[in-house]
Amino acid sequence: MANANGGSLPTGSEKAEKLKESANVAFQARKYATAISLYTQAIELCNSNAVYWANRAFAHTKLEEYGSAIADATRSIEIDPEYVKGYYRRGAAYLAMGKFNEALKDFRQVCKIVPKDPDATKKLKECERAVQKIRFEEAIASEHVKSCTVVDFRTIDVEEAYSGARIEGDKITLEFVKTMMEDFKNQKKLHKRYAFQILHEVKELLAPLPTLVNVNVPNDTHITICGDIHGQIHIHFLEYFDLMNIFDLNGLPSDENPYLFNGDFVDRGSFSAEVIFTLFAFKCLYNSGMHLSRGNHESKSMNKMYGFHGEVKSKYNESMAEIFSELFCCLPLAHVLNKRIFVVHGGLFSRDGVKLSDIRSIDRFREPPDEGLMCELLWSDPHPGLGRIPSKRGAGVAFGSDVTQKFLEENNLELVVRSHEVKEEGYEEEHGGKLITVFSAPNYCDQMNNKGAFIKFVAPKLKPQFTKFVSVPHPNVRPMAYANNIFSWLS
Incomplete structure (x- = not known):
């Protein structure tokens, strides 16, 4: 022709x-x-x-x-x-x-x-x-399930030569947390006594929480939601790392400046221990100023493949790695802000009719199953069409705008906020504005060139206010440095 x-x-x-x-x-x-x-x-x-x-x-x-x-x-x-x-x-x-x-x-x-x-x-x-x-x-x-109570941090001596952050007595202070973060910037490790102390205290705070947490945001106050961090801290001389860059832009967590980190704190990035200790320390310091949701990477199987388990073993020991596995099972699966905004790491469900009461009744104190509501909360993604289709990930379900609308209507909600997916601009509004994805790890795995973002909601209107940011330089430690070595050639 x-x-x-x-x-x-x-x-x-x-x-x-x-x-x-x-x-x-x-x-x-x-x-x-x-x-x-x-x-x-x-x-x-x-x-x-x-x-x-x-x-x-x-x-x-x-x-x-x-x-x-x-x-x-x-x-x-x-x-x-x-x-x-x-x-x-x-x-x-x-x-x-x-x-x-x-x-x-x-x-x-x-x-x-x-x-x-x-x-x-x-x-x-x-x-x-x-x-x-x-x-x-x-x-x-x-065969050997360990409990947090096995390790008594009080019996661990701190060597005189240790020059890092110290907890004086039993109380975690803001001064300690700031010193710890400064140490992390200088690639210094937190002493295992204080590491175990943070884990012990945070379990006492997480375990009693319901599976679905209701968060009250009083009028004229706000809350900031962050998506996946994935162990990225990207330190460079006086530059803040990615997690700290959020705090630099938006202020440190406190009861007056609360945050909700929406899962996937660890894995892939090679500074997951520093990220999780920072988040957990703020949870201990300001219980109502730091909310944490479980992501699909807060699980034993993911951690053993994608690096967190190996990182903790390398920087600390096997016992601490097992304690993290137990702690991750204590994390809530979802939050609701002012009975209006549903916040979850993954997404919605393979069937209609799921009520908030169904989510509250999930037994979360276990490793995530391969199917069912808990799996879908952690793994599902939206798609731009209608109805449900098989998930691109091979886990959870891909759900359309009609599924989102029906879930919101049936539960008297206005908006779904979720994470779980890299977005070029750090966030994306979908399903007619009824669903927002936020992702807070810029230049994910040093190769995606994406921006990171976080969302601020101010009561009573609770309209999303987006802040985007780019990654900062970091030391020559590659992503997945602690992952199973087979991934080095599979990538």
């Missing part, structure tokens, strides 16, 4: 190849959503090309959309059963979801197709060793 200038138009396959090349450029620039869109257009023109499907699977993996990655990789394998990257991409997604048996099957298939490839053989052996180690640790943990 000729165009208006007499030349021939490119065929569908040629257009698809150009789209794939553009998608590859976007992928290299870490614009993964753009890459997915371009790969999708290429697939629409030529849906029998295994490469397009496998490439899109890899882009989905970068956005932690592991369910979609598995579906795309599976399609590439169906098109070409000998296509190594299809199995490799699917195995990586399975591994990221903790589905170890499925992952190993795919990596073994890679070695079956290319038996003489030394790199494939090496990675399979690494994967087998890593999975064996994870299973062994889980078995040991299940």
Whole structure:
């Protein structure tokens, strides 16, 4: 077919190849959503090309959309059963979801197709060793369940040579917290006596809380909601780290300046211990000035894969890592502000009719299950259409604007605020303004180039006021430094 200038138009396959090349450029620039869109257009023109499907699977993996990655990789394998990257991409997604048996099957298939490839053989052996180690640790943990009461911080001596922050007596003070944060800026570690003391005290505060916490914001006062932090502190000389940058912009937490951190405090970033001790210390100092929700990464399985467990073991010890696992089970699953705004890490549900009373009745003192209300609160995401569709993550559900509207109407609420997803501007208003996503880890994992954001609500109107911020420089400690080493080559 000729165009208006007499030349021939490119065929569908040629257009698809150009789209794939553009998608590859976007992928290299870490614009993964753009890459997915371009790969999708290429697939629409030529849906029998295994490469397009496998490439899109890899882009989905970068956005932690592991369910979609598995579906795309599976399609590439169906098109070409000998296509190594299809199995490799699917195995990586399975591994990221903790589905170890499925992952190993795919990596073994890679070695079956290319038996003489030394790199494939090496990675399979690494994967087998890593999975064996994870299973062994889980078995040991299940046999020896530790309690916070096992470690008595009062019996731990503080060496004279220790020059960091100290708690005088049993009371955590603002002076101690400020000194501790300054120490963190200088990459100094909090002494284990005071670390265990913070954990002991914060458990006493978290355990009695209901699963759904009602927060009262009196007229002419405010509350600030922050999304995922993911262990990012990004210290550089006199610069504040990302968490402290929020406090620099919006003031330190206090009873007069309360915060709600909406889950995913840890994992991926390599300063998760410093982040969580800062948040927990403020919780101890100002109980009503620091509210904390559980995220999907406040779980033992996530922590063992994505770095927090390894970080705590490296900086402190195994006993403290187990105590954190217990503490995370004490975190509330959701909050309601002034009976009007529902705040949750993930999202809504796979069925209609869920009432706030149903959420209050959830037994949260456990590791998150693979399905049900607790799973969906931690894992679900919105989608721009109507109804419900399978989750891109492979956990929870993707829910449309009608689902949000119905949930709000049935519970006499006005707005859903959630986190859980990277947003280019740090936040996004969706579902006709009835749902807001806020994400507070800028340049997530040193590769997403996104802004961070937080939201301030002032009573009585409770209209969202957004503040965006960018990341600050940080020392040469890569994200996922403490994660299971298999992720270094899967990324």
